[in-house]
Amino acid sequence: MENSKKVLIVTYYWPPAGGPGVQRWLKFAKYLPEFGWEPIIYTPENPSYPLVDETLTKEVPKNLKIVKTNIWEPYQIAEKFSKSNKKFKGGQFDVGKNQSFISKLSIFIRGNFFIPDARKFWIKPSIKFLKKYLTENQINTIVTTGPPHSLHLIGLGLKKELPNLKWIADFRDPWTEISYYKHLKLTSSSDKKHRQLEKSVFENADLTLATSYTDAENFRKNGANAFCVTNGFDENVESLNRKIVKNDIENSILQIHDSAKFTLSYVGILEQLRNPENLWKSLKELCEKQPDFANDFELKFVGRIDDKILNNIENSVLKNNIKNLGYLAHDESVKEMENSDLLLITNFPNESSNGIIPGKLFEYLATGKQIISFGPKDADVETILDKTKAGKHFDYSESGEISDFILSLYNDWKSGKSIENSANINEFSRKELTQKLAQLLTDLKR
CATH class of the missing domain: 3.40.50.2000 (Glycogen Phosphorylase B;)
Structure with a gap:
């Protein structure tokens, strides 16, 4: 050359x-x-x-x-x-x-x-x-x-x-x-x-x-x-997603019911400056008020979670719903994303962080799974989620709508309805x- x-x-x-x-x-x-x-x-x-x-x-x-x-x-x-x-x-x-x-x-x-x-x-x-x-x-x-x-x-x-x-x-x-x-x-x-x-x-x-x-x-x-x-996201992740999306409705339902738990996963490093406290509060309330949800729900962490955040969650009604896998190799992390129903992404809460787009957002997109995001209003992450119809973005001060969004996805999962997104993400x-x-x-x- x-x-x-x-x-x-x-x-x-x-x-x-x-x-x-x-x-x-x-x-x-x-x-x-x-x-x-x-x-x-x-x-x-x-x-x-x-x-x-x-x-x-x-x-x-x-x-x-x-x-x-x-x-x-x-x-x-x-x-x-x-x-x-x-x-x-x-x-x-x-x-x-x-x-x-x-x-x-x-x-x-x-x-x-x-x-x-x-x-x-x-x-x-x-x-x-x-x-x-x-x-x-x-x-x-x-x-x-x-x-x-x-x-x-x-x-x-x-x-x-x-x-x-x-x-x-x-x-x-x-x-x-x-x-x-x-x-x-x-x-x-x-x-x-x-x-x-x-x-x-x-x-x-x-x-x-x-x-x-x-x-x-x-x-x-x-x-x-x-x-x-x-x-x-890399092409090999996209091709893996396409294999899943191409499954017909019957196979998709079988795949969903093979998963024993409705799983919300966070993959990566989670520190105190990006702690979605209202999410944990909403999940606690859902587990207290909805026995079926409490029985079916799994909160999965893949990566490094701040000890104080983890201790707070473990000392609550969510303690029996936690699956903490710790840091995994990248390919294993991608598998855990695939084996989830809802993926969590968090950003810093202040307006100056509007432009931060965590890299894992794109791997999340490639899985076709729904995404729940926390960060400042009008963030670039929100723009991408709206464009791809891949999930919902919340301000850190919001609370009630969080429970409604999660419960809606859970009900779809419970009924066997596919909750994956199908928007075009090729540009990423x-x-x-x-x-x-x-x-x-x-x-x-x-």
Whole structure:
């Protein structure tokens, strides 16, 4: 493949990293060659991942070139002093009265002493290494993907060193506009520095990618040449769904009745900042008032659920309805999605989170199952659910309609009626999205 069609992707998360952060560029790397681009991965040799999923290494294309250098991170030291650092590294926070002094101190240190984040020590060595590597291999297009947003500073440094370089900054989550930013206990000078660095990335990147419509719009308002390329689902998940959808009504009914429980599942990490308390309240009330529902209902967790959330649910009428499977490999997680009747997705409650579209939403869509979502009003997730007719979105303050929605689906399940959605979701397939990305890359070369 011609040198002009090579693209170097700078990413912290790469197999065997688990969780949603690794999926986006793993899938882009899989399909980019089909559209005339050769991806090359640059990633740490010795990263400190909050989650590990060895099965994802099987999905790495065999001919993909991967370049690695060492990184030094302070997390391993911090974890010796506080378990909260493991949660923090995985994007989880203790909030309010649940915060211990050690937790508050570690968050303050992280927000003010490690700007933009604790992977900052990889910036200068990477700029030095990649300047030489890019030049020697005649690569003039790079992508940096964050968080961690320190990786964008690698791109910023290379852009200044190599003026002809085309640089795409991919924001899987926003920087200063993400909901937990206000929980970092930043001093005014630290806040100013974060915002200056973010602005510099927006203004110097040739192209800024956002994973949601709202984020792209906000980035443009802040000086970025921003486009939206959402996350999506892989073709193998879609084909699995099609096999299910093609079943005739009789087989669908048999399949439904083979499932002994009406199952509501949450797959992923659930922390206190995205805790749908009114959902738990509605489920408790349904179990108390509807004996049949209480007998048929199963609340399934796949992933990492905050201990305080789990303890609260376990110390209630729902304790006998819980099935907590813990973290599973990605392919096993997809199977658990398939073996559910209703899938839960949660977002941060404030308006600034309208643009967050969790990556698992698209895998949820591919299963054809109904989805119940919690987040701010008019969120991008709500737009997608309305467009695909795949479920219902609720504001965190809503309560009564939650019970009505769940009870309606339960009654359909009880009567043997299919409760799957059938809307067209092809535009969210990884291959279609990669074609869109490839076109953006090609346009940059002109």
